Amino acid sequence: MTIRNGVLKAGTLLPGSRELAKTLGVHRKTVIAAYEELNAQDWIVIIPRKHVAVSEHISLLKPHDWSRIGIDLEFSHLSIQTCN
Secondary structure, three states: OOOOOOOOOOOOEEOOHHHHHHHHOOOHHHHHHHHHHHHHOOOEEEEOOOEEEEOOOOOOOOOOOHHHHOOOOOOOOOOOOOOO
């Protein structure tokens, strides 16, 4: 992920929900839901009516080893993109 890999540093401001929704061509509620999930997992901090920023306390996730039960998952093609 872009946040975990350090591309987006702690404290980096992210675009507001309206701006990001317009940039991505999705409904604003979709962006709000994504931001709320990232906030719940402590990846970002949301200050209502002010800003959204990358969290100072990024969660450390331990990837599950699905290969041991015969499932091969490859998500390396996914990333969070910044919008300037």
